[in-house]
Amino acid sequence: xxxxxxxxxxxxxxxxxxxxxxxxxxxxxxxxxxxxxxxxxxxxxxxxxxxxxxxxxxxxxxxxxxxxxxxxxxxxxxxxxxxxxxxxxxxxxxxxxxxxxxxxxxxxxxxxxxxxxxxxxxxxxxxxxxxxxxxxxxxxxxxxxxxxxxxxxxxxxxxxxxxxxxxxxxxxxxxxxxxxxxxxxxxxxxxxxxxxxxxxxxxxxxxxxxxxxxxxxxxxxxxxxxxxxxxxxxxxxxxxxxxxxxxxxxxxxxxxxxxxxxxxx
Amino acid sequence: xxxxxxxxxxxxxxxxxxxxxxxxxxxxxxxxxxxxxxxxxxxxxxxxxxxxxxxxxxxxxxxxxxxxxxxxxxxxxxxxxxxxxxxxxxxxxxxxxxxxxxxxxxxxxxxxxxxxxxxxxxxxxxxxxxxxxxxxxxxxxxxxxxxxxxxxxxxxxxxxxxxxxxxxxxxxxxxxxxxxxxxxxxxxxxxxxxxxxxxxxxxxxxxxxxxxxxxxxxxxxxxxxxxxxxxxxxxxxxxxxxxxxxxxxxxxxxxxxxxxxxxxxxxxxxxxxxxxxxxxxxxxxxxxxxxxxxxxxxxxxxxxxxxxxxxxxxxxxxxxxxxxxxxxxxxxxxxxxxxxxxxxxxxxxxxxxxxxxxxxxxxxxxxxxxxxxxxxxxxxxxxxxxxxxxxxxxxxxxxxxxxxxxxxxxxxxxxxxxxxxxxxxxxxxxxxxxxxxxxxxxxxxxxxxxxxxxxxxxxxxxxxxxxxxxxxxxxxxxxxxxxxxxxxxxxxxxxxxxxxxxxxxxxxxxxxxxxxxxxxxxxxxxxxxxxxxxxxxxxxxxxxxxxxxxxxxxxxxxxxxxxxxxxxxxxxxxxxxxxxxxxxxxxxxxxxxxxxxxxxxxxxxxxxxxxxxxxxxxxxxxxxxxxxxxxxxxxx
Numbered sequence: 001x002x003x004x005x006x007x008x009x010x011x012x013x014x015x016x017x018x019x020x021x022x023x024x025x026x027x028x029x030x031x032x033x034x035x036x037x038x039x040x041x042x043x044x045x046x047x048x049x050x051x052x053x054x055x056x057x058x059x060x061x062x063x064x065x066x067x068x069x070x071x072x073x074x075x076x077x078x079x080x081x082x083x084x085x086x087x088x089x090x091x092x093x094x095x096x097x098x099x100x101x102x103x104x105x106x107x108x109x110x111x112x113x114x115x116x117x118x119x120x121x122x123x124x125x126x127x128x129x130x131x132x133x134x135x136x137x138x139x140x141x142x143x144x145x146x147x148x149x150x151x152x153x154x155x156x157x158x159x160x161x162x163x164x165x166x167x168x169x170x171x172x173x174x175x176x177x178x179x180x181x182x183x184x185x186x187x188x189x190x191x192x193x194x195x196x197x198x199x200x201x202x203x204x205x206x207x208x209x210x211x212x213x214x215x216x217x218x219x220x221x222x223x224x225x226x227x228x229x230x231x232x233x234x235x236x237x238x239x240x241x242x243x244x245x246x247x248x249x250x251x252x253x254x255x256x257x258x259x260x261x262x263x264x265x
Numbered sequence: 266x267x268x269x270x271x272x273x274x275x276x277x278x279x280x281x282x283x284x285x286x287x288x289x290x291x292x293x294x295x296x297x298x299x300x301x302x303x304x305x306x307x308x309x310x311x312x313x314x315x316x317x318x319x320x321x322x323x324x325x326x327x328x329x330x331x332x333x334x335x336x337x338x339x340x341x342x343x344x345x346x347x348x349x350x351x352x353x354x355x356x357x358x359x360x361x362x363x364x365x366x367x368x369x370x371x372x373x374x375x376x377x378x379x380x381x382x383x384x385x386x387x388x389x390x391x392x393x394x395x396x397x398x399x400x401x402x403x404x405x406x407x408x409x410x411x412x413x414x415x416x417x418x419x420x421x422x423x424x425x426x427x428x429x430x431x432x433x434x435x436x437x438x439x440x441x442x443x444x445x446x447x448x449x450x451x452x453x454x455x456x457x458x459x460x461x462x463x464x465x466x467x468x469x470x471x472x473x474x475x476x477x478x479x480x481x482x483x484x485x486x487x488x489x490x491x492x493x494x495x496x497x498x499x500x501x502x503x504x505x506x507x508x509x510x511x512x513x514x515x516x517x518x519x520x521x522x523x524x525x526x527x528x529x530x531x532x533x534x535x536x537x538x539x540x541x542x543x544x545x546x547x548x549x550x551x552x553x554x555x556x557x558x559x560x561x562x563x564x565x566x567x568x569x570x571x572x573x574x575x576x577x578x579x580x581x582x583x584x585x586x587x588x589x590x591x592x593x594x595x596x597x598x599x600x601x602x603x604x605x606x607x608x609x610x611x612x613x614x615x616x617x618x619x620x621x622x623x624x625x626x627x628x629x630x631x632x633x634x635x636x637x638x639x640x641x642x643x644x645x646x647x648x649x650x651x652x653x654x655x656x657x658x659x660x661x662x663x664x665x666x667x668x669x670x671x672x673x674x675x676x677x678x679x680x681x682x683x684x685x686x687x688x689x690x691x692x693x694x695x696x697x698x699x700x701x702x703x704x705x706x707x708x709x710x711x712x713x714x715x716x717x718x719x720x721x722x723x724x725x726x727x728x729x730x731x732x733x734x735x736x737x738x739x740x741x742x743x744x745x746x747x748x749x750x751x752x753x754x755x756x757x758x759x760x761x762x763x764x765x766x767x768x769x770x771x772x773x774x775x776x777x778x779x780x781x782x783x784x785x786x787x788x789x790x791x792x793x794x795x796x797x798x799x800x801x802x803x804x805x806x807x808x809x810x811x812x813x814x815x816x817x818x819x820x821x822x823x824x825x826x827x828x829x830x831x832x833x834x835x836x837x838x839x840x841x842x843x844x845x846x847x848x849x850x851x852x853x854x855x856x857x858x859x860x861x862x863x864x865x866x867x868x869x870x871x872x873x874x875x876x877x878x879x880x881x882x883x884x885x886x887x888x889x890x891x892x893x894x895x896x897x898x899x900x901x
Contacts, residue, residue, distance in 0.1 A: 025707060051811035062740050063740055063743055063744040066741040070731075071731075074731045081698045081723060082727065084702035088702075088705035092716070093712060098640075099642060099710075102642050102709060103900040104643065104895075104896065104898060106647070107646060107647035107649065107703075111703065115696070116696065119691060119695040126734055126738060127685055129738070130738040130740060137740065190517075191514040192607055194747050196747070203672045203747070207601070207608070207674060210601065210606070210608075227815050229746065231505075231507045232514065234505065237815075237819045237821065
């Protein structure tokens with residue numbers, strides 16, 4: 001866009017822009033730029049909310065909005081790169097001898113500088129966004145730590161078990177009361193696993209003899225899945241179980257049912 | 266530096282002088298066959314001696330702490346390394362060092378013989394120091410590895426075609442995943458720097474050979490010995506760990522794991538040797554007048570890549586040696602029960618693992634940057650930005666490893682810093698795109714296979730790069746880590762970018778390497794089948810990842826059925842395309858159209874030498890007077 005073949009006329013900047021915009025390849029680039037930017041933005045806005053599962057916590061909402069908005073933010077970058085590539089591609093020449101030489105442009109410092117500055121800016125936006133989100137999560141966790149319910153999660157080849165110390169029960173299904181801050185203390189009996197309650201949007205590895213902690217506050221009633229996200233041997237694929245976010249009353253009922261069965265499910 | 270360049274007999278066409286036959290020399294009788302015989306003798310000999318030792322009631326070193334499985338691991342690892350040593354002795358790789366021990370060296374005739382001077386096809390099966398022979402050996406080796414890894418990929422996708430297909434058993438599936446991974450990683454690390462870095466690069470810089478021709482042959486034949494070792498994993502029960510081989514899963518794994526360890530240690534040795542050699546060659550052996558700002562960009566990229574590999578792979582080697590010690594002598598580096606930590610392994614692994622993806626990527630991109638100016642008939646846009654891009658990536662890549670460990674619990678407080686370094690890599694990466702699209706701008710591209718790869722690269726690497734930004738973001742990675750989304754992302758970068766670059770390089774340099782043109786029709790059909798199939802395959806995998814499917818699962822729920830079916834259909838298309846490319850390469854190398862000396866009208870030095878390339882490449886050492894991108898009509 002910035003390259004000017006003919007500068008004899010010394011036009012004013014305004015005229016120069018107009019002149020450049022009249023050129024066929026500049027217009028083609030602009031067209032493809034708008035097309036690809038729109039395409040990628042729509043893809044981000046449309047696809048991720050449909051592809052990703054139910055949102056059952058603030059963390060999951062944060063994960064999904066990052067996926068969506070990072071796609072939208074990077075759409076113009078993808079757009080500009082693909083626009084130049086596409087414009088070049090539609091002009092491709094067949095034949096057994098090389099086509100005529102193009103202009104000998106071996107660099108253009110302002111373009112390189114602007115390009116670097118813009119990518120630096122986009123990069124900073126991504127970093128600041130991520131940092132803010134991380135910070136919100138940890139602040140949230142600290143604020144809620146005092147009234148959080150503890151669940152001790154143990155991964156073993158190839159099942160999950162959940163110990164609720166306050167309730168005095170141990171189960172293989174993960175039931176959680178809605179709007180209750182939860183602290184998961186995760187550990188492994190054998191090899192590495194990764195505790196992934198999918199719809200809650202958090203994840204942490206289960207390591208042998210080292211407890212890892214993750215906080216989440218489920219804010220929507222419904223079923224979710226618990227999976228293992230770290231290859232842990234033959235039946236890694238089957239190391240999953242069901243989870244349920246339910247009202248406080250339902251949760252208490254469930255606890256007393258489990259207790260009635262002997263405190264272990 | 267080799268003495269060949271100083272030998273007056275060595276200049277001039279090979280056919281015009283008598284073939285030197287060193288008398289009474291062992292060298293003339295050694296080849297791949299003798300190497301295999303000696304290697305197998307060493308391997309089985311070690312195996313039986315150790316088996317006997319460990320089953321003997323009178324054995325020394327009878328340690329209560331070591332169980333039978335430790336002894337099996339010792340036996341197997343020792344046998345594998347002895348195979349490697351035996352092969353190298355049998356093929357004559359160590360004759361030079363043996364001579365040094367007695368204060369001598371190879372004679373000039375022997376060196377010429379080792380260089381394959383005037384020999385027929387048999388030199389490809391010998392310890393040949395000619396860089397062009399080594400380049401072809403690497404090319405065949407890479408294609409074999411890609412074929413094996415691709416076959417495993419097809420089996421993986423077949424198993425995942427529907428939920429509960431049970432095409433293979435779960436432990437076989439896990440082995441497929443791990444061995445597909447390591448085979449492809451090894452193949453991709455050498456895919457550009459092996460064939461083109463050895464065959465083309467010395468000619469490109471106007472050198473007569475590599476700086477250390479014998480090390481060059483050594484790097485290839487050491488790598489060769491790793492291939493049977495890796496294959497043996499299948500016969501020893503496979504590997505259950507994936508290619509990341511996380512401890513403690515790896516320390517507890519069955520005997521097949523030994524094959525994995527040995528392969529990595531042998532491969533790391535080969536890479537270190539090759540990396541030192543290529544780096545030295547580029548620094549020390551450039552033609553007169555080839556100042557640093559006139560070095561072709563592929564040479565710069567390959568050098569940065571191997572220079573990055575030199576510190577990276579020893580870390581992997583060290584990680585694997587420790588895994589090996591845990592498995593053989595119960596040391597417990599990674600055993601939390603006796604004070605070790607799996608996080609130590611994860612750190613060592615990823616300190617190699619993240620530079621490694623750029624070791625793979627950079628030469629592929631550099632090859633495409635070499636191609637683009639030739640086919641758009643314009644200079645490379647901003648040579649400086651290209652180098653800044655490569656150097657920036659290489660520099661930052663050693664500071665990003667823990668982004669693979671955000672969710673490991675190792676050190677959550679470092680997630681922020683690692684997120685910053687990781688996202689900053691997008692800046693030098695962006696420069697690579699700028700160089701390519703800047704080169705295209707206002708040029709008239711020539712529709713040829715190498716150029717098509719440039720377009721495919723831009724599309725694929727853009728998707729791979731942008732999805733990398735999400736993954737590097739800690740909150741989003743909470744969801745995405747360990748999911749199929751990651752698998753799709755890194756296939757876009759490794760396969761979509763690096764392998765596409767290497768295929769472009771193959772189409773580009775094929776005429777110089779084989780003397781014939783690559784079959785265009787076959788190439789086009791393969792290109793479109795592979796590229797369309799690839800995008801269907803991995804866009805499907807982004808979908809299943811976003812839906813929440815973990816990676817490396819042998820089976821999955823009904824909710825992921827559509828996405829996986831899409832991926833499998835795409836995979837078959839890639840498979841068919843790859844077979845067509847294989848056919849095109851073999852067919853063209855045997856009976857393709859004879860290539861002119863410079864079919865693309867390129868200005869780099871390798872196109873100034875005839876085919877077959879003379880032993881010392883240039884009759885007269887070339888003198889370089891300008892950069893190699895002097896295309897285009899002048900503009901004001």
